[in-house]
Amino acid sequence: MHPLQCVLQVQRSLGWGPLASVSWLSLRMCRAHSSLSSTMCPSPERQEDGARKDFSSRLAAGPTFQHFLKSASAPQEKLSSEVEDPPPYLMMDELLGRQRKVYLETYGCQMNVNDTEIAWSILQKSGYLRTSNLQEADVILLVTCSIREKAEQTIWNRLHQLKALKTRRPRSRVPLRIGILGCMAERLKEEILNREKMVDILAGPDAYRDLPRLLAVAESGQQAANVLLSLDETYADVMPVQTSASATSAFVSIMRGCDNMCSYCIVPFTRGRERSRPIASILEEVKKLSEQGLKEVTLLGQNVNSFRDNSEVQFNSAVPTNLSRGFTTNYKTKQGGLRFAHLLDQVSRVDPEMRIRFTSPHPKDFPDEVLQLIHERDNICKQIHLPAQSGSSRVLEAMRRGYSREAYVELVHHIRESIPGVSLSSDFIAGFCGETEEDHVQTVSLLREVQYNMGFLFAYSMRQKTRAYHRLKDDVPEEVKLRRLEELITIFREEATKANQTSVGCTQLVLVEGAGLKLLGSSDSPASASQLSKRSATDLCGRNDGNLKVIFPDAEMEDVNNPGLRVRAQPGDYVLVKITSASSQTLRGHVLCRTTLRDSSAYC
Ligand code: 5AD
Numbered sequence: 278m279h280p281l282q283c284v285l286q287v288q289r290s291l292g293w294g295p296l297a298s299v300s301w302l303s304l305r306m307c308r309a310h311s312s313l314s315s316t317m318c319p320s321p322e323r324q325e326d327g328a329r330k331d332f333s334s335r336l337a338a339g340p341t342f343q344h345f346l347k348s349a350s351a352p353q354e355k356l357s358s359e360v361e362d363p364p365p366y367l368m369m370d371e372l373l374g375r376q377r378k379v380y381l382e383t384y385g386c387q388m389n390v391n392d393t394e395i396a397w398s399i400l401q402k403s404g405y406l407r408t409s410n411l412q413e414a415d416v417i418l419l420v421t422c423s424i425r426e427k428a429e430q431t432i433w434n435r436l437h438q439l440k441a442l443k444t445r446r447p448r449s450r451v452p453l454r455i456g457i458l459g460c461m462a463e464r465l466k467e468e469i470l471n472r473e474k475m476v477d478i479l480a481g482p483d484a485y486r487d488l489p490r491l492l493a494v495a496e497s498g499q500q501a502a503n504v505l506l507s508l509d510e511t512y513a514d515v516m517p518v519q520t521s522a523s524a525t526s527a528f529v530s531i532m533r534g535c536d537n538m539c540s541y542c543i544v545p546f547t548r549g550r551e552r553s554r555p556i557a558s559i560l561e562e563v564k565k566l567s568e569q570g571l572k573e574v575t576l577l578g579q580n581v582n583s584f585r586d587n588s589e590v591q592f593n594s595a596v597p598t599n600l601s602r603g604f605t606t607n608y609k610t611k612q613g614g615l616r617f618a619h620l621l622d623q624v625s626r627v628d629p630e631m632r633i634r635f636t637s638p639h640p641k642d643f644p645d646e647v648l649q650l651i652h653e654r655d656n657i658c659k660q661i662h663l664p665a666q667s668g669s670s671r672v673l674e675a676m677r678r679g680y681s682r683e684a685y686v687e688l689v690h691h692i693r694e695s696i697p698g699v700s701l702s703s704d705f706i707a708g709f710c711g712e713t714e715e716d717h718v719q720t721v722s723l724l725r726e727v728q729y730n731m732g733f734l735f736a737y738s739m740r741q742k743t744r745a746y747h748r749l750k751d752d753v754p755e756e757v758k759l760r761r762l763e764e765l766i767t768i769f770r771e772e773a774t775k776a777n778q779t780s781v782g783c784t785q786l787v788l789v790e791g792a793g794l795k796l797l798g799s800s801d802s803p804a805s806a807s808q809l810s811k812r813s814a815t816d817l818c819g820r821n822d823g824n825l826k827v828i829f830p831d832a833e834m835e836d837v838n839n840p841g842l843r844v845r846a847q848p849g850d851y852v853l854v855k856i857t858s859a860s861s862q863t864l865r866g867h868v869l870c871r872t873t874l875r876d877s878s879a880y881c
């Protein structure tokens with residue numbers, strides 16, 4: 278075992294607290310691979326041995342100070358088409374993928390799906406190939422989540438399975454490399470390398486540009502990590518490779534990180550400080566997606582509506598920030614920059630046939646200009662995610678959410694007045710530190726009062742580093758957390774069913790995504806039974822403006838723009854559907870006609 282070589286890298290700007298203004302980047306030697314072979318021809322591992330020795334001596338010479346200065350330059354200055362210059366201890370061709378196959382597996386939220394596309398875009402440019410077959414992979418990368426303990430446990434379990442794959446790998450193949458990307462790499466850092474020796478690389482959420490280098494180091498049999506957080510990395514110039522099968526909709530990342538420091542949340546520690554992508558590059562991506570025929574874009578970020586593009590100097594005057602009434606921030610008020618309302622306005626003008634959604638917002642950043650715009654623009658969906666987390670003002674204060682129950686409820690009323698028919702969803706945490714039965718009852722009553730259309734409910738999971746970990750006691754027993762969670766789920770479902778049933782009898786605009794449930798019915802003709810039933814009994818599914826799934830039988834219909842023409846709905850079509858039934862998660866109906874977003878106005 279060679280000694281640990283660790284280089285401390287000082288980030289350009291010193292930020293606050295444990296978000297690591299000083300972070301680390303380490304290259305470390307791992308166990309030597311056995312290279313014994315009984316044949317005259319050197320095994321791939323033996324061939325690599327020479328290269329590894331050569332690499333070790335180059336590494337011993339070490340990266341220079343100049344190299345670190347260079348690698349700390351602003352990422353947005355680099356062109357996406359450029360493959361990075363190699364550091365002094367690597368040759369240019371060692372940075373290239375040389376047709377090695379990468380298998381990417383994503384865990385957690387939509388941000389991670391987007392990160393997977395960014396990571397893949399970077400690796401593709403370096404000459405890697407992608408595979409969806411695990412057995413074929415030369416590199417396996419897990420894009421991980423740390424938000425709750427359970428999410429991390431899933432990854433540890435997966436790593437145990439992958440370990441078997443690595444040890445069983447025939448010597449005739451290049452050694453399998455395994456990497457942990459994203460939040461878990463950032464949170465646990467070298468603990469992962471120590472605990473699971475078969476992990477070769479770690480890359481935090483701001484280090485994906487470094488993947489070719491990390492993999493090149495791993496090729497030489499060493500572990501490599503970059504968990505440096507950045508103040509300005511937005512991957513603005515990296516065009517994510519969209520891999521969704523339906524290709525009717527896409528996610529566009531507009532900002533990264535979070536400054537809110539809610540007391541329970543690990544995100545500010547794993548994803549770093551809030552920073553926004555310049556508007557020009559967002560618009561460019563949305564235009565490209567529109568040209569590709571996509572019909573829906575979801576603007577993505579940890580706090581989308583806190584968006585603030587400071588890249589254009591002329592907009593950096595000291596204009597104060599309007600917050601939602603009764604809401605405060607945990608940080609010093611920010612000023613200037615182009616805000617979310619401006620971005621939303623610009624994005625919604627790109628293509629009037631393209632639906633615009635956004636997730637996940639913070640309730641504090643809904644000034645009237647944002648609500649007004651959502652109301653006015655036909656193609657901005659009337660759907661707002663409004664994470665409440667708790668219905669008790671006492672718990673909200675302990676969570677450091679910056680609002681009381683009353684302010685939240687007032688905002689809900691204000692939103693409903695400003696955007697009639699708006700669909701609301703929320704996140705809730707059951708069993709936060711110090712939550713009493715009375716607090717829980719308050720949350721239940723908020724669910725009843727607001728009657729959300731969709732909800733995401735979680736049992737509290739204590740995370741190290743957070744304020745709650747340091748200052749509060751995780752004192753609600755696990756079984757009580759789960760019982761409260763169950764109660765919240767039951768009540769949420771009852772209320773969502775009621776809310777969704779108000780759509781029955783209405784005609785709604787649905788963006789078709791593809792096949793719905795396949796109902797395998799019986800047939801008189803045994804020979805063709807399965808084919809017939811598969812084809813004729815297929816339902817289609819799509820989403821209404823509120824993002825609720827709508828299922829309807831695949832039937833011929835009229836095309837409003839081509840009278841007399843009978844058509845069947847295809848993915849990416851807008852159709853009008855008469856709603857006939859509703860549950861807590863789905864609407865059902867029958868299709869009336871094919872139309873366009875502009876031609877349809879709110880029906881009900
Ligand atoms: N435990 C449980 N749920 C959490 N969330 C964030 N941190 C935790 C935690 N420690 C939930 C919040 C947030 C959603 C993305 O995950 O509800 O809005």
Ligand code: SF4
Pocket residue numbers: 535536537538539542543544545579580639
């Ligand atoms: Fe976490 Fe709060 Fe930031 Fe959301 S707003 S990511 S819950 S710290």
